[in-house]
Amino acid sequence: MGKHKVLNTPAIRRIPTYLHKLMLMHASGEEFVSTSKLADYMDLDPIIVRKDFELTGIQGTPGVGFKTKELIAALRRFLGWNEQTTACLVGAGSLGSALLGYEEFAEYGLRFTYVFDADPRKQGTMIHAHEVLDVRQMHKVLKLAPPDIGIICVPSSVAQMVAEELVKCRVKAIWNFANVCLKLPHDVIVQREVIAGGFALLSMKRRSHS
Amino acid sequence: MGKHKVLNTPAIRRIPTYLHKLMLMHASGEEFVSTSKLADYMDLDPIIVRKDFELTGIQGTPGVGFKTKELIAALRRFLGWNEQTTACLVGAGSLGSALLGYEEFAEYGLRFTYVFDADPRKQGTMIHAHEVLDVRQMHKVLKLAPPDIGIICVPSSVAQMVAEELVKCRVKAIWNFANVCLKLPHDVIVQREVIAGGFALLSMKRRSHS
Numbered sequence: 001m002g003k004h005k006v007l008n009t010p011a012i013r014r015i016p017t018y019l020h021k022l023m024l025m026h027a028s029g030e031e032f033v034s035t036s037k038l039a040d041y042m043d044l045d046p047i048i049v050r051k052d053f054e055l056t057g058i059q060g061t062p063g064v065g066f067k068t069k070e071l072i073a074a075l076r077r078f079l080g081w082n083e084q085t086t087a088c089l090v091g092a093g094s095l096g097s098a099l100l101g102y103e104e105f106a107e108y109g110l111r112f113t114y115v116f117d118a119d120p121r122k123q124g125t126m127i128h129a130h131e132v133l134d135v136r137q138m139h140k141v142l143k144l145a146p147p148d149i150g151i152i153c154v155p156s157s158v159a160q161m162v163a164e165e166l167v168k169c170r171v172k173a174i175w176n177f178a179n180v181c182l183k184l185p186h187d188v189i190v191q192r193e194v195i196a197g198g199f200a201l202l203s204m205k206r207r208s209h210s
Numbered sequence: 211m212g213k214h215k216v217l218n219t220p221a222i223r224r225i226p227t228y229l230h231k232l233m234l235m236h237a238s239g240e241e242f243v244s245t246s247k248l249a250d251y252m253d254l255d256p257i258i259v260r261k262d263f264e265l266t267g268i269q270g271t272p273g274v275g276f277k278t279k280e281l282i283a284a285l286r287r288f289l290g291w292n293e294q295t296t297a298c299l300v301g302a303g304s305l306g307s308a309l310l311g312y313e314e315f316a317e318y319g320l321r322f323t324y325v326f327d328a329d330p331r332k333q334g335t336m337i338h339a340h341e342v343l344d345v346r347q348m349h350k351v352l353k354l355a356p357p358d359i360g361i362i363c364v365p366s367s368v369a370q371m372v373a374e375e376l377v378k379c380r381v382k383a384i385w386n387f388a389n390v391c392l393k394l395p396h397d398v399i400v401q402r403e404v405i406a407g408g409f410a411l412l413s414m415k416r417r418s419h420s
Contacts, residue, residue, distance in 0.1 A: 007415070007418070009220050011411045012407070012411050014350060016409070016412050017391070042234075080416065093311075094305070094307035094311060099302060102405060148416070181253065189415045191415060194224075195312060195403075196315070197226055198223075198403045199226070199318060200222045202359065202385050202401035203291065206383050207400055208398055
């Protein structure tokens with residue numbers, strides 16, 4: 001939520017959808033893909049898809065489209081997903097479990113290295129092949145090799161404390177699912193996920209429709 | 211994802227965050243609020259906050275700001291959240307459970323009326339005070355009084371089928387958390403939630419930062 005950068009947020013949010021679809025198409029042997037096909041799949045204007053791809057610098061061939069494999073590579077490179085991103089997850093409740101079970105993250109280079117929870121009943125259990133560790137061990141476990149990002153899925157009342165602890169462990173980017181805006185040093189990158197934001201959009205669409 | 215409407219997506223996504231913060235401020239007795247205070251909380255430029263509020267039609271008083279209560283009412287009215295929205299949830303896995311446990315939905319007028327799952331081990335159990343019903347009963351249960359929205363948290367391989375079944379039950383709006391774009395009649399409103407979209411944004415912020 002830094003003030004200094006302006007990103008084309010809706011376009012960037014669409015990229016994982018392009019990528020996932022392109023990977024399925026590539027797996028089923030489709031060597032070429034047109035923007036209109038992807039636009040049709042996502043119910044978007046083809047111009048939007050073309051502009052989104054322009055951001056990545058890749059150019060298609062008129063009348064042919066893009067080589068599926070090259071487009072996948074260009075999109076992954078654009079997001080830096082050609083390299084692996086390591087993540088630790090704090091808060092192994094239902095939302096945290098859902099994230100650990102989200103299969104597509106592997107496609108995007110995201111790898112969970114550690115999972116922490118404060119609940120002793122969860123500690124030592126396995127969630128999607130990840131052992132849940134005691135959150136009090138976080139500093140000891142992370143300080144030598146901090147992951148690229150810390151994912152916060154704890155209740156909002158403790159999210160700030162957890163975030164500060166992650167920063168102390170030299171974690172430089174936070175993906176925050178708690179319903180609170182974090183106050184962190186300005187060199188820490190924060191992406192906040194607001195589930196209700198989608199409900200707001202759906203509500204507006206219902207209003208403009210009725 | 212209709213082609214016909216252009217919504218100010220980032221602004222609308224921000225409204226639940228304003229609303230949640232304003233409700234906390236109101237609960238702690240803060241009668242007036244300035245855009246700069248909200249901007250500071252969300253690490254945004256105050257101009258953005260002011261423009262967001264302009265969308266709702268409410269006007270503040272220079273040097274004073276907004277009456278907290280009136281601003282809450284204006285934001286809720288803007289989204290239609292002054293009225294209740296009923297929802298059925300299909301797929302009571304970890305993500306579905308997380309949504310059922312998301313306390314702020316009640317603040318936004320969202321009420322879960324039914325929860326369905328295909329897994330017999332889940333059927334009959336209670337998740338956050340909601341009984342899980344057999345998904346095969348969906349048509350029988352919903353057809354008389356379809357909810358305002360259907361929330362899809364099933365695996366992507368069955369999401370299209372579940373969506374079509376919801377449409378048959380006269381559900382007119384779908385909030386889709388499955389990793390697939392649905393093909394539905396054009397009078398059905400669809401909002402797709404892409405968890406990886408936030409990861410894409412975080413990745414871009416990391417790239418522009420480094």
